[in-house]
Amino acid sequence: MADLTSLTLAEARDQLRAKKISAKDLTDAHLKEMEKARVLNAYVLETPEHAQKMAAASDAKLGRGEGGPLEGIPLGIKDLFATNGVRTTACSKILENFVPQYESTVTSQLWRDGAVMLGKLNNDEFAMGSSNETSALGNVISPWRRKGDDKPLVPGGSSGGSAAAVSANLCLGATGTDTGGSIRQPAAFTGIVGIKPTYGRCSRWGIVAFASSLDQAGPFARTVQDTAILLRSMAGQDPKDSTSADKAVPDYEKAIGRSVKGMKIGIPKEYRVEGMPAEIDEPWDKGREWLKAAGAEIVDISLPHTKYALSAYYIIAPAEASSNLARYDGVRYGLRVPGKDIVDMYQQTRAAGFGKEVRRRIMIGTYVLSAGYYDAYYLRAQKVRTLIKKDFDNAWKQGIDAILTPATPSGAFGIGEKGSGDPVEMYLNDIFTVTVNMAGLPGISVPAGRDRNGLPLGLQLIGKPFGEEDLFALGHVIEQAAGPRMTPEKWWSK
Amino acid sequence: MxxxxxxxxxxxxxxxxxxxxxxxxxxxxxxxxxxxxxxxxxxxxxxxxxxxxxxxxxxxxxxxxxxxxxxxxxxxxxxxxxxxxxxxxxxxxxxxxxxxxxxxxxxxxxxxxxxxxxxxxxxxxxxxxxxxxxxxxxxxxxxxxxxxxxxxxxxxxxxxxxxxxxxxxxxxxxxxxxxxxxxxxxxxxxxxxxxxxxxxxxxxxxxxxxxxxxxxxxxxxxxxxxxxxxxxxxxxxxxxxxxxxxxxxxxxxxxxxxxxxxxxxxxxxxxxxxxxxxxxxxxxxxxxxxxxxxxxxxxxxxxxxxADLPELPDEKKARFVKDFGLSPYDAGVLIAERETAAFFEEVASGRDPKAAANFMINEFFGRLNKEDKTIEQSPISAEQARHDRRSDRRWHDLRQDRQRPLRNRLGRGWRPARGGREAWHEAGDRHRRHRKGRRRYHREEPGQG
Structure with a gap:
């Protein structure tokens, strides 16, 4: 039998519907691959029994000619999504044994549509990181390696497990969350597609919060079409999330193959960062040519406040995080380290339960919200945020339909290579992605080339609010032009 | 301000x-x-x-x-x-x-x-x-x-x-x-x-x-x-x-x-x-x-x-003073609780309002106090009180009793209309039913997610 795990999600779906394959076989094939690929540490929890039960139910439905849009499709779930009765840790020691009695809205919609859960995927602790190195459950090792070099690489982060699993064929698609680039950057590092939808497009209910005004769930898959299929199931208004948008969810898949003729694509000059290597410029130039060849119009634009985005982001996100993470206090659930009094118990618990990067961000956040510093930091950062939004609004007013940028300033790096001394070195990874979260816009990362080491590089397309369909149409053009799908060599199963 | x-x-x-x-x-x-x-x-x-x-x-x-x-x-x-x-x-x-x-x-x-x-x-x-x-x-x-x-x-x-x-x-x-x-x-x-x-x-x-x-x-x-x-x-x-x-x-x-x-x-x-x-x-x-x-x-x-606001205490007080000729003090006492004000208005309808106020303040409240009852638990209804056989004049005269020790005022002069005393139990039951009904109503009010 052909390798079922190398199918695209769309192919698998069509073959399931045509009864050429069964959900059981598809799920079993993935479970087997997961077992072989444990060295990657992409999954922090495998749920084979769940998966097999769900697959059997899907086969029954498919057998009756029924079933939802994702019937029988095996997926991995980032460990930030609460899954009913299944351990959910946010890859933090403080939640190491936490089993929620509720299901996040996004995952419940995936199960409603027939998807099968293979397990929970690794991520940076509380999604704070860009390399998956802050996970309390261990690094994820990227399925990718530099040419002629066995050194383990990071898959990016924070959704590093999701990206690695999709890239290594350990699931047909995965969920991620993106607060500053946590879907787009790992997608770019692993040669797959990831989209962060418009803020409010997917419900945040049941997703462990990092920074509430920036967090947004989105899918990973190996093709643009597959992410479109997944997003349709994940998106939608939720009365349990006041910030979710009351807007109908279109059939995103229909945007695949749609003509991009006459669309205006903005190229922001501020994204051409000083000292940016030619290998990043090259796919960007190519992307421009590809879109032009497909009939789009390329326009140079300016987003003048871009340079302030990263600093403002690293004030706002930690500020919200410092408050969001206050609930992990050892009183009601999660880790508790006994202390001589309540304050001591808080201190012991939080010192033992949170990793270094999380503690750092809680401290930064607490500082910038403190009396006397609030105006200078938090308030100012919010003003910058407003200006960044205005930059984008001005672009849309000029008639721009989408903006093309590199997804990351470099290809994947080695484990332990960055950020051990200066955390800002790591934060710089988000330089092209954070503006999109600050403005609440949708952004997609599509594989578009390789760096000098043969590692994947991605292009980012930024859309208007709720302009996801534009991104799928444009992303598909780039995907087609960029050539065959990038697949890592399966060094782990030799 | x-x-x-x-x-x-x-x-x-x-x-x-x-x-x-x-x-x-x-x-x-x-x-x-x-x-x-x-x-x-x-x-x-x-x-x-x-x-x-x-x-x-x-x-x-x-x-x-x-x-x-x-x-x-x-x-x-x-x-x-x-x-x-x-x-x-x-x-x-x-x-x-x-x-x-x-x-x-x-x-x-x-x-x-x-x-x-x-x-x-x-x-x-x-x-x-x-x-x-x-x-x-x-x-x-x-x-x-x-x-x-x-x-x-x-x-x-x-x-x-x-x-x-x-x-x-x-x-x-x-x-x-x-x-x-x-x-x-x-x-x-x-x-x-x-x-x-x-x-x-x-x-x-x-x-x-x-x-x-x-x-x-x-x-x-x-x-x-x-x-x-x-x-x-x-x-x-x-x-x-x-x-x-x-x-x-x-x-x-x-x-x-x-x-x-x-x-x-x-x-x-x-x-x-x-x-x-x-x-x-x-x-x-x-x-x-x-x-x-x-x-x-x-x-x-x-x-x-x-538009749905009820008459508020200040407005009610002003109305009692203006329409019923009550003193601001008496009006203030009667409007302190919405239920009391309503009770009073029913007692006063068809009788001299000042006499009714006097009856309420100088006799009725004392009696409730003695029985340790709220107005909702009153043994007599406003309707029954209104039909007290004593004249407005007699109600008026109750004011003199004010000078006497509270103890002596309680339970005196109470001459309810026929059935008044028997009404005690019924009133209690009605009160309980009322409370129950209200609770049911509250429960039906939709809570939100």
Missing amino acids: NAPVRNPKLLKGDKHDWQVVIGMEIHAQVTSNAKLFSGASTEFGGEPNSHVSLVDAAMPGMLPVINKKCVEQAVKTGLGLKAKINKKSVFDRKNYFYPDLPQGYQISQFKHPVVGEGIVTVDMQDGSSFEVGIERLHLEQDAGKSLHDQHPSMSYVDLNRSGVALMEIVSKPDLRSAEEAKAYVTKLRTILRYLGTCDGDMEKGNLRADVNVSVRKPGDPLGTRCEIKNVNSIRFIGQAIEVEARRQIDILEDGGKIDQETRLFDAAKGETRSMRSKEEAHDYRYFPDPDLLPLEFDDAFIAKLK
Whole structure:
């Protein structure tokens, strides 16, 4: 039998519907691959029994000619999504044994549509990181390696497990969350597609919060079409999330193959960062040519406040995080380290339960919200945020339909290579992605080339609010032009 | 909106006369079926932790959703306080760690409250009245309750109250004596009960006061204030102010100075004591709650609530004075509770209103008191009272009885119409049925997610 795990999600779906394959076989094939690929540490929890039960139910439905849009499709779930009765840790020691009695809205919609859960995927602790190195459950090792070099690489982060699993064929698609680039950057590092939808497009209910005004769930898959299929199931208004948008969810898949003729694509000059290597410029130039060849119009634009985005982001996100993470206090659930009094118990618990990067961000956040510093930091950062939004609004007013940028300033790096001394070195990874979260816009990362080491590089397309369909149409053009799908060599199963 | 000129009530010190300046923050529990941001019940007296949703327990990934009913109640209250209603307000997080605060922050309103400046007209015993400025009213979550007496070395936490909606009603520092402060809380409570936005039950903690007290020599600028936290009866409010003012005067006359701090009132010892100093005060790190959009509504929303407002105590009092020729004092007594006023109006219909007022105040209330009954539990209906066989004239004459000891007035002269005495039981039953019916109605009011 052909390798079922190398199918695209769309192919698998069509073959399931045509009864050429069964959900059981598809799920079993993935479970087997997961077992072989444990060295990657992409999954922090495998749920084979769940998966097999769900697959059997899907086969029954498919057998009756029924079933939802994702019937029988095996997926991995980032460990930030609460899954009913299944351990959910946010890859933090403080939640190491936490089993929620509720299901996040996004995952419940995936199960409603027939998807099968293979397990929970690794991520940076509380999604704070860009390399998956802050996970309390261990690094994820990227399925990718530099040419002629066995050194383990990071898959990016924070959704590093999701990206690695999709890239290594350990699931047909995965969920991620993106607060500053946590879907787009790992997608770019692993040669797959990831989209962060418009803020409010997917419900945040049941997703462990990092920074509430920036967090947004989105899918990973190996093709643009597959992410479109997944997003349709994940998106939608939720009365349990006041910030979710009351807007109908279109059939995103229909945007695949749609003509991009006459669309205006903005190229922001501020994204051409000083000292940016030619290998990043090259796919960007190519992307421009590809879109032009497909009939789009390329326009140079300016987003003048871009340079302030990263600093403002690293004030706002930690500020919200410092408050969001206050609930992990050892009183009601999660880790508790006994202390001589309540304050001591808080201190012991939080010192033992949170990793270094999380503690750092809680401290930064607490500082910038403190009396006397609030105006200078938090308030100012919010003003910058407003200006960044205005930059984008001005672009849309000029008639721009989408903006093309590199997804990351470099290809994947080695484990332990960055950020051990200066955390800002790591934060710089988000330089092209954070503006999109600050403005609440949708952004997609599509594989578009390789760096000098043969590692994947991605292009980012930024859309208007709720302009996801534009991104799928444009992303598909780039995907087609960029050539065959990038697949890592399966060094782990030799 | 300063206090109008009125008798300066001064406290005598050894060296000077002192003026007390008081401002109040009243925490009034909003009458609603569901909590401010979750669908959990607000019913009092459940088993510990039996009214706790995932949101109230601050489970990972849970999000607050505003309960519209609570917003309506706050706006209604604002209208009752003749206050400015802010069509756009913002919920903020007030961050601090405490075991009965599951989120690690309280959702409150800091810079942009739902209700702005208003006015309360306060009536004193002597029939005079004065105005107290309202600074603001905002919505916020109540905390849970720590139980320290369940285990020798551990504390327990009950989250039933966690997330229940409170209105914090902040007055201007317009009060000048313990008596005025008590009268203010009494009046505010009456207004809230008329509006049906808070039941005012202080025993259950549904109305609590933080009292800010400072003293100064008349004409001097405001002195340093101390805040007495969580005083839970009107009597204690008066006592707390008196002992705190005396404490401050003693310090100042000894040449000391007042430290701005938070204090607790110990009713048993009749003293206030320091809870935390200004230096120890929390830095609450307020910032807008990113899980909630700004709270916005339009004029139509306000207009609808305005149209549904009941006749408020001041209006009712004015009407009783004007239409029935009652004295402001008698009118004030009769309107203190909405039910009493309604009872009175029924008794007065077809009889001389002044005689009816006299009957109510000089006989009926005494009888209820003796029986330890509320007006809802009255053994006779208003209808039956109206048919008392005594003439208006005789009712009028009851006034003379006022001079006699209370004890002697009770139970005398009561000559109910036929069936009056037998009505006792029936009335009790009817009362119970009424209560039950009302509870059912409340339960049907939809809670929100």
